[in-house]
Amino acid sequence: MCMDVALLVRIFPEVLLDGIILGFMYALIALGYTMVYGVLEFINFAHSEIFIVGAFVGVEILLGLKSVGLLDGLPWPIVLVLVLIAGMAASGLLAVTVERIAYRPLRNAPRLIPLISAIGISFFLQDLIRLVESLWRNAFNMVYPTIDVLNLRFELTETLDVSVKSLVVIVGAVLMLWALHLIVNRTKVGTAIRAVAEDQAAASLMGIDVNRIISLTFLIGGAMGGAAGVLFGVQYGLINPYSGFIPGLKAFTAAVLGGIGNIPGAMVGGLVLGLLEAFAASYLSLLTGGAFGAEYKDIFAFSVLILILIFRPKGLLGEVVRERA
């Protein structure tokens, strides 16, 4: 077995950066799963499509700006903020609508029923995006138009140069997570979300309109997913109506890894999974002398996940609070 230690060391910063970017992406998406699970104990399987709708709204706006010549005419930070806000609004409102139409009427049905409904919505949205894009653009594989500044790279160290878009993704994700943290932990309405998550009947006895808080939870979780969708498009460039599925599944895994229902857990779980995946992708073949290639990254990441869950079934941050009856 020949191991090139110098190479391992040399690529380390770059792999770390890739892992962090992927991790923040998973973390943002995972929030939608975990917040909804927190209040309803229900897995919103349509969240992967709510995420990818954000990416599609983003690409449509960028293409629209391009066609009227504004893509390079407007300052790029303004373009990005505009696209992010639009993606968040679209995904947030879509999530709220889906809850109203497909989940709320089933609130008192056996648990499996809303789950099936969510899977149905997931397929429905995939094909709806495909239909709309096919009618509108005659294609449903979309490419994010390039903004030149975003592809600029500058050297941080000898072995690491960072593109502007990577920085944008990281800064954007950190700002989102921080804003969410403030909303959930520092505002009255955020406290109400946590109260509803813990005890709906008691929350209603406080004067909290539980249905409104549930809608708000879908709005916030959906908006985070939409932001992730836009950042995903900016970072990786290529999207299609089915691109939400795998990142969605992984983000859901990240939410479970962190402790489903636990908001900081989703952030931690996302980062851990992103890092595992990035390191597996780059290091597996080097470490095994080519016996396992990068295509084994998911097997590796998920094996670690299974191991963690065997030893901590409630996830990394699940149920840290001691409770009395």
Next chain:
Amino acid sequence: MLEVKSLDVAYGEIRALKGVELEVGRGEIVTILGNNGAGKTTTLKTISGLLHPTRGTITLEAEPLVGVPPHAIVSRGVAHVPEGRHIFNRLTVRENLTMGAYLRSDTGIATDLERVFALFPRLAERITQVAGTLSGGEQQMLAIGRALMANPRLLLLDEPSMGLAPVLVEQIFDTISDINRQGMTILLVEQNAAMALSIAHRGYVLETGSIALTGTAAELADNPEVRRAYLGE
């Protein structure tokens, strides 16, 4: 202030309340006594909108409450301390109290917080503590304090003495009396009949979903049947 007329409530096939009639006047403490399963909790839950009656009416100051969702009933001035306390374990003491005042934006919130701390100094000491780590007695204080933060006209209390040491029970009942003297109308459900009758003005005895007996607290305390069945004589 509160009027309940011919109230029927069912859990599926199980009829929990059958024609319950009761009234609470402004400024009163009224108690509902009854054995396990008599329907006391069901009565309170129906008043606060958590359960829907199959028949009958509930009015607060002549306004109907049936069909109004629980959060809107709170805004009409009814606060309910549920059986088993149901404080928010993962929230801090302060956050629990904030949730009690959820619908308010007036300037009286700070004053009411001071009032709660005056009634329960222990809560002030534990303000930043996560509520799930409070002792049982402290949790009961928090549940009552949280309801007071709504500044209600009518306070519904479901077994505030449950699971508490005798000294603490006495303290909680003293506090309930104090709150009432400050002008709060109270509907009190209790297993501890002696305690309840010692602070109440009037009372009802609920037996398998119907009112069996009613009278002033003194009348009930003197009633031979009440003495036998609920005061353990």
